[in-house]
Amino acid sequence: MNNAATLLLFDDEHLGETLHVSLRTVSRAGRSISDHAFSLLALQAPVASELRAVVATLHIVRDIDRMAGLAANVARIAVREEPRAIVPTEARDVLREMSTAAAASALGAQRAIESSDQTLARRMEQADCRMNVLNRQLFEIVMQPDWPHGTVVAADLVLVSRFYERYADHAVNIARHIYFQSTGDHVSLVEPAEPTPRKVET
Numbered sequence: 103m104n105n106a107a108t109l110l111l112f113d114d115e116h117l118g119e120t121l122h123v124s125l126r127t128v129s130r131a132g133r134s135i136s137d138h139a140f141s142l143l144a145l146q147a148p149v150a151s152e153l154r155a156v157v158a159t160l161h162i163v164r165d166i167d168r169m170a171g172l173a174a175n176v177a178r179i180a181v182r183e184e185p186r187a188i189v190p191t192e193a194r195d196v197l198r199e200m201s202t203a204a205a206a207s208a209l210g211a212q213r214a215i216e217s218s219d220q221t222l223a224r225r226m227e228q229a230d231c232r233m234n235v236l237n238r239q240l241f242e243i244v245m246q247p248d249w250p251h252g253t254v255v256a257a258d259l260v261l262v263s264r265f266y267e268r269y270a271d272h273a274v275n276i277a278r279h280i281y282f283q284s285t286g287d288h289v290s291l292v293e294p295a296e297p298t299p300r301k302v303e304t
Contacts, residue, residue: 158283165272207273223277
């Protein structure tokens with residue numbers, strides 16, 4: 103996603119091919135991991151924690167593949183709009199922050215995989231709320247009555263914003279799978295709200 107964001111925000115024409123090669127690498131690695139996981143299920147009959155690890159791995163591979171696809175979608179919009187800049191000044195700061203948040207979510211997912219840190223998984227879900235706020239902010243910008251850049255640019259920006267949001271969602275999904283692998287529980291990573299105290303009648 104870093105390369106896709108740079109292509110979008112800074113029109114770096116050399117990144118297009120680099121991104122294409124990276125996506126092919128992710129796709130090949132995903133197929134290889136999935137094939138190995140299915141072989142383990144068929145031939146080794148794993149149980150308990152080992153079975154959770156295999157199932158979580160299959161889900162994680164799927165999420166990583168979808169994250170790669172979303173990065174490709176951002177890049178396609180950036181390339182399609184050449185030589186016209188896709189990101190007007192009014193939306194640049196929000197898109198830049200969304201790019202940073204998307205990259206941070208991917209890094210968080212990587213760290214969750216490497217460390218199986220349950221607390222990191224919880225923090226990722228909480229941080230994802232910021233991406234949702236940014237998505238709403240961008241929508242409000244392009245829906246302003248005096249928006250001067252037309253409906254095509256507005257639609258492209260809303261699409262890019264959605265791609266970023268879904269990218270972060272898949273990173274959080276990876277953290278959930280790690281949580282499941284470690285604990286065996288399917289639970290929300292958001293801490294439940296404190297119950298509202300009952301008013302005592304006097």
